[in-house]
Amino acid sequence: MNCLICGNPFYSAPTWRKLFLYEVDASTCNRCYSKFQKADTAVDFLDFKGTIYEEAVDSVTALYAYNEAMKSYLHQYKFLQDVALATVFATDLSQLFENKEGIVVPIPMHLEKLQIRTFAQVDELLNSASIPFKHLLVKTATSEQGKKSKKERLKATPLFEVIGKVEEKTYILFDDIYTTGTTIHHAAKVLKDAGAKKVEAITLIKG
Amino acid sequence: MNKQLQQFLTGRIWLREHTPFPREVIDAHIDSGHIRLKRGIESDKSTFLFWKLKKNFCNRCHNTNHSLFYKFHCARCNKSCVYCRHCIRMGRVSSCSELILWNGKHARGANDHVFDWNGQLTPLQQKASEELLVSVERNESHLLFAVCGAGKTELLFPSIYTCLQRGKRVCVAAPRTDVILELFPRFQKVFPKTTIHALYGGARDQEGFADLVLTTTHQLYRFENAFDVVFVDEADAFPYYADETLQRAVTKAAKKDAAIHYVTATPNKSLKTKNQSMLSKRYHGHNLPVPRFSGLWGYEKKLKKGKVPYKLQQWIEQKTRDKIPFLVFLPTIEILESFPGDLPRVHAEHPERKETVMHLREKKIPGLLTTTILERGITIENVHVAVVGAEQPIFTSSALIQISGRVGRSSNYPTGDIVFFHHGITHEMDRAKAAIEGWNKG
Numbered sequence: 072m073n074c075l076i077c078g079n080p081f082y083s084a085p086t087w088r089k090l091f092l093y094e095v096d097a098s099t100c101n102r103c104y105s106k107f108q109k110a111d112t113a114v115d116f117l118d119f120k121g122t123i124y125e126e127a128v129d130s131v132t133a134l135y136a137y138n139e140a141m142k143s144y145l146h147q148y149k150f151l152q153d154v155a156l157a158t159v160f161a162t163d164l165s166q167l168f169e170n171k172e173g174i175v176v177p178i179p180m181h182l183e184k185l186q187i188r189t190f191a192q193v194d195e196l197l198n199s200a201s202i203p204f205k206h207l208l209v210k211t212a213t214s215e216q217g218k219k220s221k222k223e224r225l226k227a228t229p230l231f232e233v234i235g236k237v238e239e240k241t242y243i244l245f246d247d248i249y250t251t252g253t254t255i256h257h258a259a260k261v262l263k264d265a266g267a268k269k270v271e272a273i274t275l276i277k278g
Numbered sequence: 279m280n281k282q283l284q285q286f287l288t289g290r291i292w293l294r295e296h297t298p299f300p301r302e303v304i305d306a307h308i309d310s311g312h313i314r315l316k317r318g319i320e321s322d323k324s325t326f327l328f329w330k331l332k333k334n335f336c337n338r339c340h341n342t343n344h345s346l347f348y349k350f351h352c353a354r355c356n357k358s359c360v361y362c363r364h365c366i367r368m369g370r371v372s373s374c375s376e377l378i379l380w381n382g383k384h385a386r387g388a389n390d391h392v393f394d395w396n397g398q399l400t401p402l403q404q405k406a407s408e409e410l411l412v413s414v415e416r417n418e419s420h421l422l423f424a425v426c427g428a429g430k431t432e433l434l435f436p437s438i439y440t441c442l443q444r445g446k447r448v449c450v451a452a453p454r455t456d457v458i459l460e461l462f463p464r465f466q467k468v469f470p471k472t473t474i475h476a477l478y479g480g481a482r483d484q485e486g487f488a489d490l491v492l493t494t495t496h497q498l499y500r501f502e503n504a505f506d507v508v509f510v511d512e513a514d515a516f517p518y519y520a521d522e523t524l525q526r527a528v529t530k531a532a533k534k535d536a537a538i539h540y541v542t543a544t545p546n547k548s549l550k551t552k553n554q555s556m557l558s559k560r561y562h563g564h565n566l567p568v569p570r571f572s573g574l575w576g577y578e579k580k581l582k583k584g585k586v587p588y589k590l591q592q593w594i595e596q597k598t599r600d601k602i603p604f605l606v607f608l609p610t611i612e613i614l615e616s617f618p619g620d621l622p623r624v625h626a627e628h629p630e631r632k633e634t635v636m637h638l639r640e641k642k643i644p645g646l647l648t649t650t651i652l653e654r655g656i657t658i659e660n661v662h663v664a665v666v667g668a669e670q671p672i673f674t675s676s677a678l679i680q681i682s683g684r685v686g687r688s689s690n691y692p693t694g695d696i697v698f699f700h701h702g703i704t705h706e707m708d709r710a711k712a713a714i715e716g717w718n719k720g
Contacts, residue, residue, distance in 0.1 A: 155348040189354045
């Protein structure tokens with residue numbers, strides 16, 4: 072097999088689990104994979120204390136830190152639109168979601184943006200790990216979070232609207248990257264307002 | 279008709295959504311028939327008994343390797359789309375993307391060329407240069423074989439000038455960006471009135487129509503039917519030989535009746551053409567340094583334990599003491615990264631590769647560990663070279679010849695130490711040594 076990131080051939084040993092338990096094969100070589108760094112610190116969201124978003128999210132888990140390797144990964148995945156790279160973290164994600172209970176809700180993209188990018192990068196990450204999810208949110212604002220200052224982000228009017236029925240259950244929000252937390256908090260708030268009991272969040276990267 | 283667009287697109291094949299021109303301009307030229315469209319990926323389906331065979335073909339890079347195509351559900355066309363991962367760094371080409379080609383009259387250059395060069399060629403260089411010129415005038419393919427440090431670039435000048443004068447569009451392709459960056463100012467000086475473009479990954483957009491294009495072989499994916507004459511420099515180089523699509527790219531970029539000339543230091547069997555010239559002496563007339571073999575048994579285990587093998591340690595210390603700059607070539611990035619000690623090291627993904635090599639030239643550092651990335655193109659005065667693990671498959675005879683060619687390039691220091699540390703001698707090592715000795719005999 073050839074590594075999805077560096078293109079060099081690598082050998083992954085056959086195992087019984089792969090044969091009988093449909094365990095997914097690694098898609099990258101060890102050298103490329105070891106450059107990703109696990110997020111070491113827990114995600115805190117003290118900044119939202121005192122705002123209307125306080126207590127919207129119950130917990131946030133991030134898998135990886137944002138380092139050089141992750142930066143170039145995101146560049147190739149999102150901006151060069153290399154959809155194949157969605158599978159790089161499939162094993163990690165399926166392990167993480169295995170012991171979580173709740174309805175997985177991916178953060179949606181604006182439809183216009185989706186047309187341009189041709190794929191929803193958050194959904195594809197979940198698809199590659201065979202994690203079932205439900206689209207309960209729709210994005211109303213077009214502007215990108217990355218281009219705003221923190222103050223602007225907090226002030227902004229709700230970014231999402233709820234579509235479909237929200238029950239009194241646990242929901243797990245999923246996004247690719249947690250930077251300031253605005254996106255997650257906005258999404259969590261509309262879910263809570265619609266009647267969700269508990270809202271957790273998982274992101275691939277802690278920015 | 280937009281003249282700038284004509285100049286830009288002549289001979290090119292480009293993604294419709296990625297041009298430096300506004301969308302309306304492109305659309306208008308498609309409507310008027312000046313631009314022709316091509317589908318991004320061609321897909322063929324056929325069945326053989328109960329197998330379903332699917333063949334994809336990227337219209338830009340001509341890739342057919344099925345493991346480099348990826349299928350996904352595309353939100354733009356709302357269908358299942360295939361894209362090519364091989365040339366993705368130039369902007370993704372998928373089934374629903376369109377490539378544009380210029381369909382109207384081709385742009386032409388000013389054809390006002392000045393040849394400003396009065397360098398001296400050695401008699402051997404002169405002979406090769408004249409032979410090449412004869413082939414160029416007959417429009418026949420030519421193989422110029424020249425040892426490392428023979429001064430190949432200079433002897434291309436007269437041939438290139440002749441082509442330009444006849445209104446031909448000329449391309450000089452080399453495998454690496456470093457080489458293009460080095461060639462560009464030299465060509466600008468020799469052809470001061472000619473529009474020259476230098477193309478490589480990350481190059482800025484350049485205006486006008488270039489009669490002379492210096493380009494990395496990779497960038498040729500973006501040309502089709504463009505050049506009357508192509509010179510392929512370092513035709514034996516990785517990644518040219520490693521990648522078949524690069525060879526196809528050269529033929530695709532050339533016009534049907536164009537002559538393709540090859541320049542190489544290590545002729546490969548598939549490159550043999552009818553017309554050949556040989557340049558087996560360096561420009562300073564001294565012999566090529568001959569590599570010596572030295573056993574470094576079990577070096578991999580030692581290095582894994584975090585120890586530098588004794589002989590290698592001695593060699594490095596000796597060069598450091600004598601203040602001779604040295605290069606140590608290592609077979610893999612893993613060995614390079616885990617090599618004990620704090621010697622500076624460079625590999626393909628190293629962000630400060632150029633700076634580190636500069637440091638060695640300026641003698642700020644005693645020596646450098648490297649992968650095969652530095653095997654060609656670099657000149658460091660009085661450098662001595664060691665290859666560690668010369669028996670490994672990555673060190674082919676042509677790679678070893680190139681590496682040996684780093685030594686003794688300047689006329690001040692025409693000799694130097696080149697040693698192959700090995701764990702067993704391979705045919706490739708013997709072949710490299712025999713070839714070098716053969717050239718020295720003349």
